[in-house]
Amino acid sequence: MKKLWQKIDWIVETILGSAAFALGFALFLDPNDINTGGVSGLAMVVRELLGFGSVGTLTMLINIPLFLIGGAKIGKKFFVGSFIGMVLSSVLIDVFALIPWNAPEPLVSALYGGVLCGAGLGMVFVAGASTGGSDILVRLLKKRYRNVPIGRISIFFDTTVVLLTGIVFKDISKALYSGVVVFVCGQVIDAVVYRFDYSRVAMIISPEHEAIAQAIGEKLDRGATYLHGAGSYSKKDMEVVLAVVRKGQLAELKELVMNIDESAFVIVQEAHQVLGDGFSHYSPDAL
Known part of the structure; x- marks a missing residue:
């Protein structure tokens, strides 16, 4: 069928x-x-x-x-x-x-x-x-x-x-x-x-990275990845949360982050053709 x-x-x-x-x-x-x-x-x-x-x-x-x-x-x-x-x-x-x-x-x-x-x-x-x-x-x-x-x-x-x-x-x-x-x-x-293939990549810098990553998984049903970094001024080690969400989830993501840490530093950029679980899959005939 x-x-x-x-x-x-x-x-x-x-x-x-x-x-x-x-x-x-x-x-x-x-x-x-x-x-x-x-x-x-x-x-x-x-x-x-x-x-x-x-x-x-x-x-x-x-x-x-x-x-x-x-x-x-x-x-x-x-x-x-x-x-x-x-x-x-x-x-x-x-x-x-x-x-x-x-x-x-x-x-x-x-x-x-x-x-x-x-x-x-x-x-x-x-x-x-x-x-x-x-x-x-x-x-x-x-x-x-x-x-x-x-x-x-x-x-x-x-x-x-x-x-x-x-x-x-x-x-x-x-x-x-x-x-x-x-x-x-x-x-x-x-x-x-490419109308269905635009997503958003967010990099979130916050001492509350664990709570933010957990909330992204529970409320947005999206995975998150930790990128290990260090502040150039403070020299302190930190975890940067990397998350990819659908375009329609961006506002919810920002609200979620601000509710946990209103001073979090959030960088958002457009992503095109995200491949993997929950997004599209690779095809040799894809346009």
Whole structure:
């Protein structure tokens, strides 16, 4: 039953993500001749050069060789998910283009289109699929450069298409607006892909370190670690309590510490991709 729900969730995320991407592209970007880069943006450029065709159809045609390469390299699930994403996003771009709609001015369209497209692509990536084309190449590059966030890879790759947009349409403003879309889209992709993976690391210096560590375990259900230290001025040995908590537990942690020792010295910093018991687990296919 659990595996069935996982499959359903995977398909639903792919469908919703593809629909969000297509909606943002068709309603906000295409009417203003601006794009997110990638294959959909390349299809827009090709359409302008040919003088005929639809973005959805051209996207599907350009996708075919890239889709086959990506499916062979990344595996069956990615192949099937990418096929669903590619067909849905391509078809829905043309369907949503039929909606009677007066697109806002270019800057507003770039911002809203970038958010919608980024959210859609992020959902599809989380599902372990893609909308085809450059998304496939981005996933392949991510497997090669594992320390680089996927949104940054996407921004780098899409810049070329943005430059082509300015050249083909002979309008630098379209390239500049497309650059805004690419940036916003990349940021939103990272926000969606890594949305559940931000925690907080707290280092607490207090003579009441034992009581604080015990309270963290009992009230927050989180472990704590002692780091052995010494004051540079006092020369006294001390224990620094190191604890990792979820973002939503930070306020409770600070209140807990202050109730025990209001003069405690607390340092909090953001942690990304915490691996281990109670947090996420390592996967070679993780984004």
